Amino acid sequence: MAWLFERTIEAAAWVAMLVAWLCLGTAIYRCSLWIGTIQTEPDFSLLRDAAMSSAAFLAAAVALGLLACVDRFLFDADEHAA
Incomplete structure (x- = not known):
């Protein structure tokens, strides 16, 4: 079950990164349109x-x-403690 939760956190992080890039592109596009007006x-x-x-x-x-942070400190803490 922990494996599934870790994969869910990683998938959510990928989605958040994709959304961040899309929002940044949209912001740059809208700002350039505004500068044109x-x-x-x-x-x-x-x-x-x-x-x-x-x-x-x-x-x-x-x-x-x-x-x-959740992925690092919750799931990868054992790897970095050794």
Whole structure:
């Protein structure tokens, strides 16, 4: 059962990393679209969407870090103690 739980934590970490990369790409894309509208009429909904994507990137990065800590200190503690 511990093996299954460890694989679940690792799978969740991979998903969090994928979500983080997607959110970062979305934030960069939305920010570049907003920068393109500065010359004419700034579209602040694009800036809001870029900020929300940036916040989602940070949340996914924190989740990835927490899952890495759980994996390291819960499952890999025996390997590093020796």
